[in-house]
Amino acid sequence: MAEVEKDLISKVSEKALDSILNNVLEIKTIFKDVMNYNKAKQNYLNKISSLQYVKTINEFEDSVSLYDFFVEPYVANLKDKEKFVVKDLKDIKSYKKILISGIVGQGKSILMRHLAINEVLNNRKIPLFFELRYLEKGQALDKAVKRLFNEWLDIKSSRTIEYILEKGLVTLFFDGFDEIHIDDMPKIVKDFELLERKYPNLNFVVSSRPEVVVEACTIFQNFQIQKLDSNSQRNIVKALVKDEKIENAIMNGIKKSTVEVRHALITPLMINLFVFIYKQEQILPESSKDFYERLFDLVLRKHDNTKIDFNRERASKLDNNMLLKTFQLISYMCCKKQVFAFDDNIFRRIVSKAIDINGLDCSVDDLIFDLTSVLCFIVKEGYLYAFIHKSIPEFFAAQFIKLHGESETLYKDIEENYDKYRNVCSYLREIDEYNFLNYFFKDILLNSYKVFERKDFINRSYFAKDLDVINIRIIFDDFIHEYFRKDLLDKLYDVIQKNNAKGFKDFKGFQLTISVRRLSESIDEQASHNDIGVQKGYYDSVIQDNTVHTKSNIGDIEDELVRLNYKKISSPNNKEKFSFILAFLNTYVSSMKDETLKINEIIARHRNDDYNF
Secondary structure, three states: OOOOOHHHHHHHHHHHHHHHHOOOOOHHHHOOOHHHHHHHHHHHHHHHHHOOEEEEOOEEEEEEEHHHOOOOOEEEEOOOOOEEEOOOHHHOOOOOEEEEEOOOOOOHHHHHHHHHHHHHHOOOOEEEEEEHHHOOOOOOHHHHHHHHHHHHHOOOOHHHHHHHHHHOOEEEEEEOHHHOOHHHHHHHHHHHHHHHHHOOOOEEEEEEOOOHHHHOOOOEEEEEEOOOOHHHHHHHHHHHHOOHHHHHHHHHHHHHOOHHHHHHOOOHHHHHHHHHHHHHHOOOOOOHHHHHHHHHHHHHHHHOOOOOOOOOOOOOOOOHHHHHHHHHHHHHHHHHHOOOEEEHHHHHHHHHHHHHHHOOOOOHHHHHHHHHHHHOOEEEEOOEEEEOOOHHHHHHHHHHHHHHOOHHHHHHHHHHOHHHHHHHHHHHHHHOHHHHHHHHHHHHHHHHHHHHOOOHHHHOEEEEEEOOEEEEEEEEOOOOOHHHHHHHHHHHHHHHHHOHHHHOOOOOEEEEEEEEEOOOOOEEEEEEEEOOOOOOOOOOOOOOOOOEEEEEEHHHHHHHHHHOOOEEOOOOOOOOOOHHHHHHHHHHHHHHHHHHHHHHHHHHHHHHOOOOO
């Protein structure tokens, strides 16, 4: 969509404004003369026209039209889980007030601006747009609404404002609930409820990151922005490059990239960064290492006038290498604690700790400025700071582990706390192969393979039908490391999805569960995949892991197998129907044996090579 012409907005808005304002009983007392009326109208037209201009991560200084890159997103109604494309406010069917939620990088504010502009272009109601970050601490919402009428329509009369609100002649857009001071959130939610009770004809829309306080409010129907599919990715690329040949090259580059890179490219912001790399270097990164290292370098060069040999002085006065080293440390600390979004107090503690460990001579405020305004991988998201994508701290944490110098100790922590480092491990295998294999993977592979090679788990594979869902459960009666439980879960999940039409054509979905006996307890901890439903939670829109964890006593599991009428997949009556699962499980065991030999060869090669030439 090309940039919306200001003249077009003005033409449609003028007609809508005249229609609405002529319905106001005291029109003559609002605007003393035609000149004042035209002045107020022009002020509104300027306001609504300017909504399309935003700053992006590609343009540090210049504002661009959102229609240079905007693509209508998919959202999901969290009540009935229906997904649909939002082109216009009328596409969102709700008898309640509308709450649009999404995490950093999904374009909540961009969508809100687009919806407001469309209200004007479609000559419906007069949209008034308010960024809640400008709400003063302790300020009531009704005061902000009155200010909105004053600033946008030059209307100061409380009586007139009351009339317009009662008649529902405007649509109010409240952007960024999460940017309100945290102490004020409960009060503003009550103000929303009061607004709804007092003016039942008034439409208003609120945007926020996933926030319990506002999501619990019963006046709202929550619509959550969804992660990008391949078609949405292509549409965004098309909008950004406007060249079919380049568009095809970039989409082919995405298809050829590693799983880790593809999993990262599911928000408009991350697609924008991928295209940014191509525009700057005419290179499409295929690996996560190439993607994130180039991205780090290019973002700093972009901020420094894109000159390779030019370093603009930063607030912290850190050069690129020290800023990278500090970011690696912060990323590791966040992965270790599994904290990727934090308030100001926690962020200051993290940054202060990094300054102490690295012996830096800079203030906390200066380093926070450089991390958020220069590097831009951590952004202010309401009252929280958040990484623009969870994979970013995971990759740079892997760099920290590789370069830290205490490999054996750090890998021992990974072995014992694998859940925290699962994605970090994917990057470590790529960038720190020898240490990853020698200090972590070799032993867990050997110990887990002893369980797999007996193939008892194949005989302990079951299925059960639950209405229109088929449940598949695999039970390990001995311990295997979490790495292999998750790996088996993911790979089998993909196999079942690919064979879904053939094997489960009469079912709407399936659930896969793997239960494993823990080392020191008689309790089984289960991991399951579920393809039903939509994303929930802060980062669920940008991560691929649908794993659900539960804990059950082994006796309870056996009782459940009987109670829910689970049947063995390998039984004579079922093995043909589930032959693709049985074939995969046997192949997985064989691949573990092959991997054992391969790993030993790699480790031996590293140990025996004296690096002379």
